[in-house]
Amino acid sequence: MKCSFKTYGLLFLYTLKISAFTFGGGYVIVSLMKKQFVDKLGWLNDDEMLDFTAIAQSSPGAVAVNASILVGNKIGGILGAVTAIIGTVLPPFVLLTAISYIYDIFISIKAIQYLFFGMQAGVIAVICDAVCGLFASVWKESRWLALAACAVAFVLVAFLSVNVILIVIAGIIYGILLYRRGDEKHHAA
Amino acid sequence: MKNIMLLDLFLSFLQIGCFSVGGGLAALPLIEEQIVSVHHWLTADEFAKLITISEMTPGPIAVNSASFVGARIAGVSGALVATLGCILPSCLIVSVLAWLYLKYRGLRLVTSALKGLRPVVVGLIGSAAYSMIQSGWFTPAVLSVGGVDIAAVGLSLVSFFVLRKWKCSPIIVIFGSGCVGLILYLLSLCCSGV
Numbered sequence: 001m002k003c004s005f006k007t008y009g010l011l012f013l014y015t016l017k018i019s020a021f022t023f024g025g026g027y028v029i030v031s032l033m034k035k036q037f038v039d040k041l042g043w044l045n046d047d048e049m050l051d052f053t054a055i056a057q058s059s060p061g062a063v064a065v066n067a068s069i070l071v072g073n074k075i076g077g078i079l080g081a082v083t084a085i086i087g088t089v090l091p092p093f094v095l096l097t098a099i100s101y102i103y104d105i106f107i108s109i110k111a112i113q114y115l116f117f118g119m120q121a122g123v124i125a126v127i128c129d130a131v132c133g134l135f136a137s138v139w140k141e142s143r144w145l146a147l148a149a150c151a152v153a154f155v156l157v158a159f160l161s162v163n164v165i166l167i168v169i170a171g172i173i174y175g176i177l178l179y180r181r182g183d184e185k186h187h188a189a
Numbered sequence: 190m191k192n193i194m195l196l197d198l199f200l201s202f203l204q205i206g207c208f209s210v211g212g213g214l215a216a217l218p219l220i221e222e223q224i225v226s227v228h229h230w231l232t233a234d235e236f237a238k239l240i241t242i243s244e245m246t247p248g249p250i251a252v253n254s255a256s257f258v259g260a261r262i263a264g265v266s267g268a269l270v271a272t273l274g275c276i277l278p279s280c281l282i283v284s285v286l287a288w289l290y291l292k293y294r295g296l297r298l299v300t301s302a303l304k305g306l307r308p309v310v311v312g313l314i315g316s317a318a319y320s321m322i323q324s325g326w327f328t329p330a331v332l333s334v335g336g337v338d339i340a341a342v343g344l345s346l347v348s349f350f351v352l353r354k355w356k357c358s359p360i361i362v363i364f365g366s367g368c369v370g371l372i373l374y375l376l377s378l379c380c381s382g383v
Contacts, residue, residue: 092248118370153312175305
């Protein structure tokens with residue numbers, strides 16, 4: 001993809017904005033990125049975002065950083081990746097460095113606890129919204145095996161705390177076994 | 190002396206960046222080992238406070254701890270060095286994976302693997318939603334009835350409705366519910382003041 005200076009500027013601003021509001025781990029940032037880069041801008045499609053999520057989740061390091069590298073790289077090559085990393089790391093870096101000087105005072109302020117309480121409730125809504133959207137696209141394919149894979153992965157991780165890497169490896173093997181024999185009629189990558 | 194300190198910070202967060210797979214809370218034991226047991230940069234109690242702050246502030250927990258610990262040990266340059274160490278492995282490994290993905294995703298083997306993986310990833314994100322609901326709704330904080338925080342449940346449901354119905358920006362929704370939290374605080378002040 002050819003990129004203008006303006007695209008890099010926007011990429012930086014979007015990743016900065018998304019990172020500044022990502023409370024509660026990697027999947028939240030993935031939900032926000034999907035909303036911004038897939039639904040709103042159309043810079044990526046749904047499938048790419050899910051692939052990036054899988055790669056980000058199974059690579060070492062923070063999921064948010066990994067995801068921003070993948071998204072940035074897809075949008076603007078190496079320079080895009082660097083732009084996205086800086087945008088993603090800057091908010092927590094500045095904030096935590098500042099807080100480290102005043103942290104005793106910071107966590108004892110009641111108003112801040114309530115602010116974060118409210119934001120956490122909002123974050124739950126955002127991630128549920130993303131899950132609904134993604135699940136609808138699995139549902140639309142109307143393959144019961146895909147639905148089963150989705151449900152099994154959910155149960156194994158949510159209730160049995162099975163290691164995520166194992167689940168991803170199992171998903172890859174399952175995909176290869178299932179789709180190898182040429183029934184991929186509508187997948188032009 | 191300071192240079193050795195910076196090198197120590199860099200190397201120890203480099204390890205955290207290399208070996209924390211799975212993100213978020215999965216990385217926690219590794220971070221704790223480096224910061225508390227090996228280097229004694231924080232006490233166990235300070236580490237617990239760091240976790241609370243990390244959960245309340247944006248950003249990945251590994252980057253949060255790198256900035257926080259780096260700044261406490263060696264000021265802003267410490268924060269910078271620790272954060273760089275922490276994200277460097279990601280930058281290298283994921284860039285290679287990104288390149289491989291864009292190059293080979295047309296291959297049949299890869300498309301089938303990815304196709305099988307997608308519904309699984311949806312399940313994974315679902316489980317993250319589940320665990321956030323666990324900690325957000327069933328940890329009484331503001332207005333709890335029988336172990337369920339109905340203020341949190343209500344706020345989440347309203348936010349969810351707003352998101353689905355008007356498709357507005359998630360950031361506005363998060364910010365808005367944060368403001369509702371502040372209003373609840375003011376109300377609680379008024380109530381206790383009477």
